[in-house]
């Protein structure tokens with residue numbers, strides 16, 4: 233089965249709702265001007281919670297060919313969880329995606345594998361596609377244990393999912409040492425781990441599921457390295473941080489298929 237590539241822009245904690253509207257308008261205009269083919273690449277923005285309503289209104293009102301989602305969600309349904317945002321709230325805003333287990337959540341908010349698993353299930357229960365983030369830190373990479381470390385995170389995040397549920401998740405391999413550092417993993421590094429993740433999915437849920445799941449790479453993706461990364465057989469898209477805030481960069485990344493061929 234052909235997997236439609238996905239480029240998701242993780243804005244992190246950037247842009248007020250006014251700035252968000254400006255960026256989405258310019259991004260949509262640029263993609264349309266360059267005749268972006270959304271059949272060749274699905275483009276999604278993941279703004280902070282406070283921007284989502286404005287982004288939704290703009291995208292739906294003007295029928296822009298952009299998807300949108302959130303960067304986190306609560307593992308709880310509702311109630312006394314100050315500061316949390318529930319899956320139901322996101323679903324009501326038509327969020328199509330939500331990242332779970334981003335390394336910044338794991339590091340700064342002490343999110344562990346069990347919580348990432350609970351959030352993954354919560355998103356699925358509300359028909360929001362979880363983008364499950366995994367990836368090793370520098371110490372693990374230097375010890376050469378990146379594959380087993382990352383696979384353990386994937387196993388934990390997907391624990392208890394049915395094959396049908398597993399088929400609908402997106403997994404993002406983001407080596408922590410490559411996030412925001414300009415230190416991009418080589419295409420071979422990305423393929424090694426993304427290929428191993430697909431192997432694990434085949435083992436755990438069957439070849440059909442493994443064939444359907446989109447696996448993204450994230451970590452210092454830019455327009456000048458995206459083509460090589462997307463050339464890898466098990467990389468189906470990118471989770472883009474810094475470059476997703478720059479319209480020219482992100483629109484070029486989304487149109488990776490139109491970039492000059494890899495030499």
Ligand SMILES: O=C(CO)COP(=O)(O)O
Pocket residue numbers: 242334406410411412413414450451452453471472473474475
């Ligand atoms: O964390 C990331 C996306 O979720 C990657 O961030 P950068 O693209 O800024 O390295």
